[in-house]
Amino acid sequence: MTDNSYKNKTAVTVKKITAAGRVTQRDVVVRETAVTLYLNDTELVTLVCSPTNLQELCYGFLFAEGIITEPGDVAGFSISASDGLVWVETREPAPAGANFLRRHVASCCGRSRASFYFINDADIEPVASNLRISPAAITALRGETERRAVLFAATGGAHGAALSDGNDILAFFEDVGRHNTVDKLAGWCLLQGIPARDKILFFSGRVSSEIVIKTARMGVPVIVSRSAPTDLALELAEQLGITVVGFARENRMNVYTRCERII
The missing domain is CATH 3.40.140.10 (Cytidine Deaminase, domain 2)
Structure with missing residues:
Protein backbone atom coordinates (compact mmCIF):
# COMPACT_ATOMS: atom_id res chain seq x y z
CA MET A 1 0.00 0.00 0.00
CA THR A 2 1.43 3.36 -1.01
CA ASP A 3 2.50 5.61 1.85
CA ASN A 4 0.93 8.99 1.09
CA SER A 5 0.71 10.14 4.70
CA TYR A 6 2.70 13.26 3.80
CA LYS A 7 -0.44 14.54 2.03
CA ASN A 8 -2.35 14.30 5.30
CA LYS A 9 -0.25 16.78 7.26
CA THR A 10 1.08 20.30 6.91
CA ALA A 11 3.62 22.51 8.69
CA VAL A 12 2.58 25.49 10.78
CA THR A 13 4.33 28.04 13.00
CA VAL A 14 3.56 27.74 16.71
CA LYS A 15 4.54 29.53 19.90
CA LYS A 16 5.56 26.84 22.37
CA ILE A 17 5.26 27.77 26.02
CA THR A 18 6.96 25.75 28.76
CA ALA A 19 8.22 26.36 32.27
CA ALA A 20 11.51 27.43 30.68
CA GLY A 21 9.85 30.13 28.59
CA ARG A 22 8.43 30.46 25.09
CA VAL A 23 9.91 29.83 21.69
CA THR A 24 8.68 30.10 18.10
CA GLN A 25 9.13 26.97 16.01
CA ARG A 26 7.64 24.89 13.22
CA ASP A 27 5.25 22.07 13.99
CA VAL A 28 3.11 19.60 12.03
CA VAL A 29 -0.69 19.39 12.12
CA VAL A 30 -3.09 16.98 10.46
CA ARG A 31 -4.94 18.15 7.33
CA GLU A 32 -8.73 18.21 7.26
CA THR A 33 -10.81 18.69 4.13
CA ALA A 34 -14.44 18.49 3.01
CA VAL A 35 -15.38 16.18 0.12
CA THR A 36 -18.87 16.35 -1.37
CA LEU A 37 -20.17 13.09 -2.80
CA TYR A 38 -22.66 13.16 -5.69
CA LEU A 39 -24.64 9.97 -6.29
CA ASN A 40 -26.15 9.76 -9.78
CA ASP A 41 -25.78 13.55 -10.19
CA THR A 42 -27.56 14.25 -6.90
CA GLU A 43 -25.66 15.64 -3.92
CA LEU A 44 -25.72 12.98 -1.20
CA VAL A 45 -23.34 13.99 1.57
CA THR A 46 -20.26 16.03 2.46
CA LEU A 47 -17.57 13.98 4.18
CA VAL A 48 -15.03 15.73 6.42
CA CYS A 49 -11.88 13.67 6.11
CA SER A 50 -8.17 13.41 5.43
CA PRO A 51 -7.49 14.05 1.72
CA THR A 52 -6.14 10.60 0.75
CA ASN A 53 -7.63 7.24 -0.25
CA LEU A 54 -10.81 9.03 -1.29
CA GLN A 55 -11.96 6.24 -3.60
CA GLU A 56 -11.76 3.73 -0.76
CA LEU A 57 -13.56 6.21 1.50
CA CYS A 58 -16.44 6.81 -0.91
CA TYR A 59 -16.88 3.14 -1.83
CA GLY A 60 -16.77 2.19 1.84
CA PHE A 61 -19.23 4.91 2.81
CA LEU A 62 -21.73 3.84 0.15
CA PHE A 63 -21.28 0.22 1.23
CA ALA A 64 -21.79 1.10 4.90
CA GLU A 65 -25.00 2.92 4.01
CA GLY A 66 -26.32 -0.08 2.08
CA ILE A 67 -26.29 1.79 -1.24
CA ILE A 68 -23.79 -0.56 -2.93
CA THR A 69 -22.81 -4.11 -2.08
CA GLU A 70 -19.99 -4.80 -4.57
CA PRO A 71 -17.71 -2.86 -6.95
CA GLY A 72 -19.83 -3.95 -9.91
CA ASP A 73 -22.68 -1.81 -8.58
CA VAL A 74 -20.63 1.26 -9.56
CA ALA A 75 -20.78 2.22 -13.23
CA GLY A 76 -18.64 5.34 -12.99
CA PHE A 77 -16.35 7.03 -10.50
CA SER A 78 -14.61 10.37 -10.93
CA ILE A 79 -12.96 12.75 -8.55
CA SER A 80 -11.70 16.33 -8.44
CA ALA A 81 -9.46 16.35 -5.40
CA SER A 82 -8.61 20.04 -5.79
CA ASP A 83 -12.32 20.96 -5.68
CA GLY A 84 -13.28 18.36 -3.10
CA LEU A 85 -15.87 16.73 -5.38
CA VAL A 86 -16.60 13.07 -6.10
CA TRP A 87 -19.15 11.68 -8.57
CA VAL A 88 -20.44 8.11 -8.39
CA GLU A 89 -22.84 6.55 -10.85
CA THR A 90 -24.53 3.24 -10.06
CA ARG A 91 -25.61 0.70 -12.68
CA GLU A 92 -29.06 0.47 -11.18
CA PRO A 93 -31.13 3.19 -9.51
CA ALA A 94 -30.12 3.51 -5.88
CA PRO A 95 -33.37 3.65 -3.91
CA ALA A 96 -31.43 3.58 -0.67
CA GLY A 97 -30.38 7.13 -1.43
CA ALA A 98 -33.97 8.23 -0.95
CA ASN A 99 -33.89 6.82 2.60
CA PHE A 100 -30.45 8.19 3.43
CA LEU A 101 -30.37 9.37 7.07
CA ARG A 102 -34.10 8.80 7.58
CA ARG A 103 -34.74 7.78 11.17
CA HIS A 104 -35.84 4.19 11.77
CA VAL A 105 -37.87 3.41 14.90
CA ALA A 106 -38.81 -0.18 15.70
CA SER A 107 -41.17 -1.22 18.46
CA CYS A 108 -39.31 -4.52 19.03
CA CYS A 109 -42.59 -6.14 20.12
CA GLY A 110 -42.89 -3.75 23.03
CA ARG A 111 -39.62 -4.82 24.65
CA SER A 112 -36.97 -2.32 25.59
CA ARG A 113 -33.91 -3.08 23.47
CA ALA A 114 -31.44 -1.35 21.21
CA SER A 115 -32.59 -0.67 17.68
CA PHE A 116 -31.18 0.88 14.53
CA TYR A 117 -31.40 4.61 14.04
CA PHE A 118 -31.68 4.65 10.26
CA ILE A 119 -33.71 2.71 7.71
CA ASN A 120 -30.63 1.73 5.68
CA ASP A 121 -29.25 -0.15 8.70
CA ALA A 122 -32.36 -2.19 9.49
CA ASP A 123 -31.46 -5.05 7.10
CA ILE A 124 -28.11 -5.90 8.71
CA GLU A 125 -27.85 -9.57 9.66
CA PRO A 126 -26.03 -10.83 12.78
Whole structure:
Protein backbone atom coordinates (compact mmCIF):
# COMPACT_ATOMS: atom_id res chain seq x y z
CA MET A 1 0.00 0.00 0.00
CA THR A 2 1.43 3.36 -1.01
CA ASP A 3 2.50 5.61 1.85
CA ASN A 4 0.93 8.99 1.09
CA SER A 5 0.71 10.14 4.70
CA TYR A 6 2.70 13.26 3.80
CA LYS A 7 -0.44 14.54 2.03
CA ASN A 8 -2.35 14.30 5.30
CA LYS A 9 -0.25 16.78 7.26
CA THR A 10 1.08 20.30 6.91
CA ALA A 11 3.62 22.51 8.69
CA VAL A 12 2.58 25.49 10.78
CA THR A 13 4.33 28.04 13.00
CA VAL A 14 3.56 27.74 16.71
CA LYS A 15 4.54 29.53 19.90
CA LYS A 16 5.56 26.84 22.37
CA ILE A 17 5.26 27.77 26.02
CA THR A 18 6.96 25.75 28.76
CA ALA A 19 8.22 26.36 32.27
CA ALA A 20 11.51 27.43 30.68
CA GLY A 21 9.85 30.13 28.59
CA ARG A 22 8.43 30.46 25.09
CA VAL A 23 9.91 29.83 21.69
CA THR A 24 8.68 30.10 18.10
CA GLN A 25 9.13 26.97 16.01
CA ARG A 26 7.64 24.89 13.22
CA ASP A 27 5.25 22.07 13.99
CA VAL A 28 3.11 19.60 12.03
CA VAL A 29 -0.69 19.39 12.12
CA VAL A 30 -3.09 16.98 10.46
CA ARG A 31 -4.94 18.15 7.33
CA GLU A 32 -8.73 18.21 7.26
CA THR A 33 -10.81 18.69 4.13
CA ALA A 34 -14.44 18.49 3.01
CA VAL A 35 -15.38 16.18 0.12
CA THR A 36 -18.87 16.35 -1.37
CA LEU A 37 -20.17 13.09 -2.80
CA TYR A 38 -22.66 13.16 -5.69
CA LEU A 39 -24.64 9.97 -6.29
CA ASN A 40 -26.15 9.76 -9.78
CA ASP A 41 -25.78 13.55 -10.19
CA THR A 42 -27.56 14.25 -6.90
CA GLU A 43 -25.66 15.64 -3.92
CA LEU A 44 -25.72 12.98 -1.20
CA VAL A 45 -23.34 13.99 1.57
CA THR A 46 -20.26 16.03 2.46
CA LEU A 47 -17.57 13.98 4.18
CA VAL A 48 -15.03 15.73 6.42
CA CYS A 49 -11.88 13.67 6.11
CA SER A 50 -8.17 13.41 5.43
CA PRO A 51 -7.49 14.05 1.72
CA THR A 52 -6.14 10.60 0.75
CA ASN A 53 -7.63 7.24 -0.25
CA LEU A 54 -10.81 9.03 -1.29
CA GLN A 55 -11.96 6.24 -3.60
CA GLU A 56 -11.76 3.73 -0.76
CA LEU A 57 -13.56 6.21 1.50
CA CYS A 58 -16.44 6.81 -0.91
CA TYR A 59 -16.88 3.14 -1.83
CA GLY A 60 -16.77 2.19 1.84
CA PHE A 61 -19.23 4.91 2.81
CA LEU A 62 -21.73 3.84 0.15
CA PHE A 63 -21.28 0.22 1.23
CA ALA A 64 -21.79 1.10 4.90
CA GLU A 65 -25.00 2.92 4.01
CA GLY A 66 -26.32 -0.08 2.08
CA ILE A 67 -26.29 1.79 -1.24
CA ILE A 68 -23.79 -0.56 -2.93
CA THR A 69 -22.81 -4.11 -2.08
CA GLU A 70 -19.99 -4.80 -4.57
CA PRO A 71 -17.71 -2.86 -6.95
CA GLY A 72 -19.83 -3.95 -9.91
CA ASP A 73 -22.68 -1.81 -8.58
CA VAL A 74 -20.63 1.26 -9.56
CA ALA A 75 -20.78 2.22 -13.23
CA GLY A 76 -18.64 5.34 -12.99
CA PHE A 77 -16.35 7.03 -10.50
CA SER A 78 -14.61 10.37 -10.93
CA ILE A 79 -12.96 12.75 -8.55
CA SER A 80 -11.70 16.33 -8.44
CA ALA A 81 -9.46 16.35 -5.40
CA SER A 82 -8.61 20.04 -5.79
CA ASP A 83 -12.32 20.96 -5.68
CA GLY A 84 -13.28 18.36 -3.10
CA LEU A 85 -15.87 16.73 -5.38
CA VAL A 86 -16.60 13.07 -6.10
CA TRP A 87 -19.15 11.68 -8.57
CA VAL A 88 -20.44 8.11 -8.39
CA GLU A 89 -22.84 6.55 -10.85
CA THR A 90 -24.53 3.24 -10.06
CA ARG A 91 -25.61 0.70 -12.68
CA GLU A 92 -29.06 0.47 -11.18
CA PRO A 93 -31.13 3.19 -9.51
CA ALA A 94 -30.12 3.51 -5.88
CA PRO A 95 -33.37 3.65 -3.91
CA ALA A 96 -31.43 3.58 -0.67
CA GLY A 97 -30.38 7.13 -1.43
CA ALA A 98 -33.97 8.23 -0.95
CA ASN A 99 -33.89 6.82 2.60
CA PHE A 100 -30.45 8.19 3.43
CA LEU A 101 -30.37 9.37 7.07
CA ARG A 102 -34.10 8.80 7.58
CA ARG A 103 -34.74 7.78 11.17
CA HIS A 104 -35.84 4.19 11.77
CA VAL A 105 -37.87 3.41 14.90
CA ALA A 106 -38.81 -0.18 15.70
CA SER A 107 -41.17 -1.22 18.46
CA CYS A 108 -39.31 -4.52 19.03
CA CYS A 109 -42.59 -6.14 20.12
CA GLY A 110 -42.89 -3.75 23.03
CA ARG A 111 -39.62 -4.82 24.65
CA SER A 112 -36.97 -2.32 25.59
CA ARG A 113 -33.91 -3.08 23.47
CA ALA A 114 -31.44 -1.35 21.21
CA SER A 115 -32.59 -0.67 17.68
CA PHE A 116 -31.18 0.88 14.53
CA TYR A 117 -31.40 4.61 14.04
CA PHE A 118 -31.68 4.65 10.26
CA ILE A 119 -33.71 2.71 7.71
CA ASN A 120 -30.63 1.73 5.68
CA ASP A 121 -29.25 -0.15 8.70
CA ALA A 122 -32.36 -2.19 9.49
CA ASP A 123 -31.46 -5.05 7.10
CA ILE A 124 -28.11 -5.90 8.71
CA GLU A 125 -27.85 -9.57 9.66
CA PRO A 126 -26.03 -10.83 12.78
CA VAL A 127 -22.43 -11.93 12.20
CA ALA A 128 -21.83 -15.68 12.32
CA SER A 129 -18.18 -16.68 12.74
CA ASN A 130 -16.06 -19.39 14.33
CA LEU A 131 -13.09 -17.03 14.62
CA ARG A 132 -11.00 -17.43 17.78
CA ILE A 133 -7.97 -15.39 18.81
CA SER A 134 -5.73 -15.30 21.88
CA PRO A 135 -4.98 -12.23 24.02
CA ALA A 136 -1.30 -12.61 23.09
CA ALA A 137 -2.10 -12.39 19.38
CA ILE A 138 -4.30 -9.35 19.98
CA THR A 139 -1.48 -7.62 21.86
CA ALA A 140 1.04 -8.35 19.11
CA LEU A 141 -1.24 -7.16 16.30
CA ARG A 142 -2.30 -4.07 18.21
CA GLY A 143 1.36 -3.17 18.63
CA GLU A 144 1.87 -3.53 14.87
CA THR A 145 -1.03 -1.18 14.12
CA GLU A 146 0.45 1.43 16.44
CA ARG A 147 3.81 1.16 14.68
CA ARG A 148 2.03 1.91 11.39
CA ALA A 149 0.30 5.00 12.78
CA VAL A 150 2.85 7.45 11.37
CA LEU A 151 0.32 10.27 10.92
CA PHE A 152 -0.74 10.06 14.55
CA ALA A 153 2.90 9.94 15.64
CA ALA A 154 3.62 13.11 13.66
CA THR A 155 0.51 15.10 14.54
CA GLY A 156 -1.36 13.49 17.44
CA GLY A 157 -4.53 14.28 15.48
CA ALA A 158 -5.46 11.13 13.55
CA HIS A 159 -7.35 7.90 14.13
CA GLY A 160 -6.32 4.55 12.72
CA ALA A 161 -8.04 1.31 11.75
CA ALA A 162 -6.56 -1.98 10.59
CA LEU A 163 -7.94 -5.24 9.25
CA SER A 164 -6.25 -8.47 10.29
CA ASP A 165 -6.69 -12.16 9.59
CA GLY A 166 -5.36 -12.96 13.06
CA ASN A 167 -1.80 -13.40 11.84
CA ASP A 168 -0.93 -10.30 9.82
CA ILE A 169 -2.21 -6.77 9.20
CA LEU A 170 -3.88 -6.82 5.78
CA ALA A 171 -4.67 -3.10 5.50
CA PHE A 172 -4.30 0.03 7.62
CA PHE A 173 -5.70 3.54 7.19
CA GLU A 174 -5.49 6.79 9.12
CA ASP A 175 -7.89 9.72 8.98
CA VAL A 176 -9.05 12.70 11.02
CA GLY A 177 -12.43 10.96 11.36
CA ARG A 178 -12.53 7.67 13.23
CA HIS A 179 -15.54 6.45 11.23
CA ASN A 180 -13.71 7.34 7.99
CA THR A 181 -10.97 4.84 8.80
CA VAL A 182 -13.52 2.02 8.91
CA ASP A 183 -15.13 3.20 5.66
CA LYS A 184 -11.71 3.22 3.99
CA LEU A 185 -11.13 -0.35 5.11
CA ALA A 186 -14.54 -1.39 3.77
CA GLY A 187 -13.83 0.35 0.46
CA TRP A 188 -10.40 -1.28 0.23
CA CYS A 189 -11.97 -4.72 0.75
CA LEU A 190 -14.49 -4.05 -2.03
CA LEU A 191 -11.91 -2.75 -4.48
CA GLN A 192 -9.41 -5.53 -3.72
CA GLY A 193 -12.01 -8.29 -3.68
CA ILE A 194 -11.04 -9.34 -0.17
CA PRO A 195 -13.85 -10.63 2.08
CA ALA A 196 -13.91 -9.04 5.52
CA ARG A 197 -15.63 -11.98 7.20
CA ASP A 198 -13.58 -13.84 9.78
CA LYS A 199 -11.30 -10.84 10.10
CA ILE A 200 -10.51 -8.57 13.07
CA LEU A 201 -10.91 -4.80 13.16
CA PHE A 202 -8.23 -2.98 15.17
CA PHE A 203 -9.40 0.52 15.98
CA SER A 204 -7.93 3.51 17.80
CA GLY A 205 -11.10 5.36 18.76
CA ARG A 206 -14.22 5.07 20.85
CA VAL A 207 -16.46 2.17 19.80
CA SER A 208 -19.81 3.83 19.17
CA SER A 209 -23.01 2.30 17.81
CA GLU A 210 -22.07 3.69 14.38
CA ILE A 211 -18.77 1.78 14.41
CA VAL A 212 -20.52 -1.44 15.43
CA ILE A 213 -23.05 -1.08 12.60
CA LYS A 214 -20.32 -0.44 10.02
CA THR A 215 -18.40 -3.46 11.33
CA ALA A 216 -21.49 -5.68 11.22
CA ARG A 217 -22.25 -4.72 7.62
CA MET A 218 -18.69 -5.77 6.71
CA GLY A 219 -19.26 -9.10 8.49
CA VAL A 220 -16.31 -8.61 10.86
CA PRO A 221 -16.84 -10.56 14.11
CA VAL A 222 -14.29 -8.86 16.41
CA ILE A 223 -13.53 -5.21 17.18
CA VAL A 224 -10.43 -4.41 19.21
CA SER A 225 -9.99 -0.81 20.39
CA ARG A 226 -7.56 0.95 22.67
CA SER A 227 -10.49 3.14 23.78
CA ALA A 228 -13.91 2.64 25.36
CA PRO A 229 -17.26 1.46 23.98
CA THR A 230 -20.66 3.08 24.55
CA ASP A 231 -23.61 1.28 26.09
CA LEU A 232 -25.64 1.34 22.86
CA ALA A 233 -22.65 -0.03 20.97
CA LEU A 234 -22.49 -2.98 23.36
CA GLU A 235 -26.24 -3.66 23.11
CA LEU A 236 -26.02 -3.67 19.32
CA ALA A 237 -22.83 -5.76 19.35
CA GLU A 238 -24.55 -8.41 21.46
CA GLN A 239 -27.51 -8.51 19.08
CA LEU A 240 -25.30 -8.57 16.00
CA GLY A 241 -22.94 -11.27 17.25
CA ILE A 242 -19.86 -9.04 17.50
CA THR A 243 -17.09 -9.36 20.08
CA VAL A 244 -16.04 -5.97 21.46
CA VAL A 245 -12.63 -5.65 23.13
CA GLY A 246 -11.86 -2.27 24.67
CA PHE A 247 -8.96 -0.61 26.47
CA ALA A 248 -6.54 -2.94 24.68
CA ARG A 249 -3.27 -1.44 25.86
CA GLU A 250 0.02 -3.13 26.60
CA ASN A 251 -0.89 -6.58 28.00
CA ARG A 252 -4.40 -5.83 29.24
CA MET A 253 -7.86 -5.54 27.70
CA ASN A 254 -11.57 -5.65 28.56
CA VAL A 255 -13.82 -8.09 26.70
CA TYR A 256 -17.40 -6.76 26.76
CA THR A 257 -19.43 -9.01 24.47
CA ARG A 258 -19.21 -12.49 22.93
CA CYS A 259 -16.24 -13.41 25.12
CA GLU A 260 -16.01 -16.95 23.73
CA ARG A 261 -13.98 -15.72 20.74
CA ILE A 262 -11.09 -14.62 22.99
CA ILE A 263 -9.41 -17.90 23.97
